[in-house]
Amino acid sequence: MSQLRQQFVSIDSTPRNCARLCATNPSMTPASDATTSRSTALDQRFSLPFLHRVRFTHDVAALTNTTLADVFCDDAAAPTRRAVLVMDSGLHAATPTLAQALVQYSEAHASSMPTLSEVLVVPGGEQSKCGMHTVEQVLALIERAKICRKSTVVVAGGGAVLDAAGFAAAIAHRSVRLIRLPSTTLAQDDGAMGVKNGINAFGKKNFTGAFAVPWAVICDQALLKTLPIEVFRAGFSEAVKIALLKDPKFFAEIAASATRIAAHDLAAAQPIIQRSAALHVEHIAQGGDPFELDEARPLDFGHWAAHRLEALSAYAISHGDAVAVGLLIDCRYSMLKGWLDASAFEQIRNVLADLRLPHSHPLLANPDAILEGIEQFREHLGGSLTITMLRRIGEGMEVHEIDLVLMRRAILQTSTA
């Protein structure tokens, strides 16, 4: 944290720097060294094609809806042998017949998919990502039900349960097939679209995890009906995020629908969720860095502060709400730096307000505690500090240093907003 006490932070520990170090210190110059020149290189470059199957549907468990059965038999050469269902307890409580309906569905579609041989209900919400409990339960299920690498874990729930169960699926037998049925707005418009799985550890968000491309993601609009209103609204901060980065027209569409969305209007919400999902999938599949090897992480705009706020609040604030606050901090900082004009900032603030998302949090009164999130973010990414800021609505920009005086001001102004 010592760097953060200086006025500017600029952290660079990349291989470029190592090369620079070697050049100034002959004892560290490996290329011309006699010992290393005797080594034999067997390097091979290889790449793997992935198919990221993402479907939107209505009433996935209806016997006449073939979406789920179809994705199971999509690879005729390697049909799924067995399958189990993991379900979020919040979803299960809100829709008690769903698990049984999915089991009956699997029996009715036996020519396309295996029967869901067991149903495991796990605690919903962030608690499923705090500690190994859910991961261990799912690993035990995989072992018990003899789920092999040609078998499938179907997981239905919010982003937290998808992350924890997905992590178990990614590490069991070094990865078994996973079908995600996201059941929150956030999971459908962002969380389930990615190739990341994981849990929180050491007081840090997503510290333990693995990249794994799911077999399929099926978003059932009907599942969103039972969401508590604050969970329903929270998902739209991620849609605002991606619109701010990539698509000003989409931002205008969200602005036009925001008050209807805040009132749990599914018809208004659906096109926004689907467009957000499409932009996230497109970025992951076409952006050139699906496994986040580069330093830039544009999809994490607003997230350095959001993740810190979540951890500091012991996960009392939801991810979606924290992202809304994190976006406001970074948009305000972008305005204070003179990159984003004041009217654009007002538009962003108004959209978040119309969505009835939080605009502040009491923990922002201690900006230094929030600022720890910058170093944690750099550590999580590795390499040099790279944070996305906003140049204008629809266009992000990468920065490699943060003016801490202005960032403190941005946090404090957000704390009193």
Ligand SMILES: NC(=O)c1ccc[n+]([C@@H]2O[C@H](COP(=O)([O-])OP(=O)(O)OC[C@H]3O[C@@H](n4cnc5c(N)ncnc54)[C@H](O)[C@@H]3O)[C@@H](O)[C@H]2O)c1
């Ligand atoms: N892997 C990724 O790329 C990625 C991306 C974004 C977010 N995330 C993660 O997603 C998590 C947030 O997910 P979330 O916003 O979906 O919240 P959540 O998973 O915490 O769920 C919120 C609540 O809704 C309940 N619930 C779920 N579906 C329901 C339904 N249909 N009806 C009634 N209740 C229901 C849950 O039981 C829980 O209590 C965070 O941990 C975040 O880090 C992951």
Ligand SMILES: [Zn+2]
């Ligand atoms: Zn997020």
